[in-house]
Amino acid sequence: MADLAQARGVPFFINDRVDVAVACGADGVHLGQGDLPPAWAHGLAPGLLVGLSTHAPAQAIAALAEQPAYIAAGPVYATPTKPGRAPAGLAYIRQVAALRPHVPWYAIGGLDAGNMHEVLSAGARRVAVVRAVLDARDPAQAAAELCAALRPGVGT
């Protein structure tokens, strides 16, 4: 996977596991609130990029102080991919946008081409999705529709 991503110029992140990220030559590791603290990841693997999940304004502020490569903000909507996790809502997206993060940030959770305009209106410019692509009958078509919804007017 690392080789495939590198050949296409796509950053390759491993979820949760710093050791696996280092072992496979990944560009970075994604850490949730219950995972290894980001400072530990930086200490254990100084060259490794670190992405961070956040679910509330205080977490976003703390995450942005940890030299992240990016942060994720969500879940915007309740999603079966994260059962039991309370939605942070569009209000949280507005709050993160108001922080004017100095690194890329991604809205996540319950997003698809049909509701993309809502997170765009709330200030997000990047999104991460699971079901919108993985559950689609035609994942390539679904990805193209997401790109079109994310950048209205581009390519039309």
Ligand SMILES: Cc1ncc(COP(=O)(O)OP(=O)(O)O)c(N)n1
């Ligand atoms: C951008 C992005 N967000 C979330 C994840 C994975 O998150 P997960 O480990 O399922 O949950 P958290 O504990 O991080 O909230 C990811 N890989 N990338």
Ligand SMILES: Cc1nc(C(=O)O)sc1CCOP(=O)(O)O
């Ligand atoms: C992996 C993940 N992280 C979230 C967070 O809020 O940090 S929500 C989420 C699930 C996203 O899946 P779907 O696009 O199917 O809703």
